[in-house]
Amino acid sequence: MRKQQLVRDAIWDAAIELFAEKGFDETTVDDIAEAAGTSRRSFFRYFQSKSDLMAQDIVSYGTSLADAIRSCPPACSLPVVFRRTVLQAAQLSAAHPRTRQIMEIAAKYPAAREAQIARVAEVQEQLAEAFAERCRLGGGNEMMARVMAGLTLSLLSVTFRSWFADGQNDIASTVDQVFATVKDLVGGRAGSGRRSVPRGGR
Amino acid sequence: MRKQQLVRDAIWDAAIELFAEKGFDETTVDDIAEAAGTSRRSFFRYFQSKSDLMAQDIVSYGTSLADAIRSCPPACSLPVVFRRTVLQAAQLSAAHPRTRQIMEIAAKYPAAREAQIARVAEVQEQLAEAFAERCRLGGGNEMMARVMAGLTLSLLSVTFRSWFADGQNDIASTVDQVFATVKDLVGGRAGSGRRSVPRGGR
DNA sequence: TATAAAGTGGCACTCAGTGCCATGTCAACA
């Protein structure tokens, strides 16, 4: 039924509004239920917990990331898949009207932040699978898929933080900046001035 | 006072033992307090929560990582600092007698895993600071420090997972393996057989 | 030994989360 989605949205909106207004810790489930015009008991039918609700965007964000990976043209090299994925996910999230509000809540309340971070680990699993599939990294190489997934999320996290801190809207250029930084770190050609060359091995 | 530490250790040991035995979710704070020969109220004087207790090792692990970064000889290049850090942290943790037990608990119970993951974010902050300090990445380049921190933890996570899954004890070789994988991904010379070359740029 | 400081345990309270059950709603069907 479509009404289900309506109730769910009502709860979610009410919750975010209250979190922003009164604080994450200060808002009880009863508050949210009341503001959404439903009961405490129903709240828990739609969301597993307050934390679960808070991390909802991370989950959907994860599926769009996985989609981005899978939908990348087959000709793309690994690094290109990589970059496209980060860029696409960043743009998608940046476009969502509530994103900044949610980031503010997460920045302010550790409990809210933890709720999100906890889900990131699940997203990482999804990504690893998607990468493995996309790049046919079968056999003993799920390791690379996992490294890619971890790296992708690290870069995204840095990207968002920087984008959020700057208060600017052009997330694509933030992505460029982050990639330039990594290249510099890891030994690509581009550089932001500082030499810090590779030659890693023991 | 030294007795404080004794009580704390007693609680911690009792908790880990019970988690392994009955499960994380199934163990109540009362159970732990009783097993440790203290009261529920005192439990909360030593640990903020059950989750806090579960994540205790992550915290100490974080400080040893930060130390590893700071104690790296000044001559080392960035990638070397990097590798040393990962290796040192891996070895340190692998050496701790309870590490495997804790990983088993985390593997089995999502709530326990989440508790740990939530703390990893804090560790990442610590690492970013340490990297920034160690490499004198002042000014506008905290970004690189954060990328390094994220990358370090990603690699460590993969390393541990692999080490844990294999059931082997030589974590140094696992680290080698992971680094070879990254190099392969990002365009170094070493390779584990599969070509998936760099040539990053957009 | 007296006394201050610090640690401890019990009690009561709020809030999260869950199981159970009675009620309400809507649609299909007789």
Next chain:
DNA sequence: TGTTGACATGGCACTGAGTGCCACTTTATA
């Protein structure tokens, strides 16, 4: 139109987490 069944809802009661408060005990110091 009235009955039935599926399903969503809301209330109630219960357990466990986490906290504030206070009385008690232990320990260090004079």
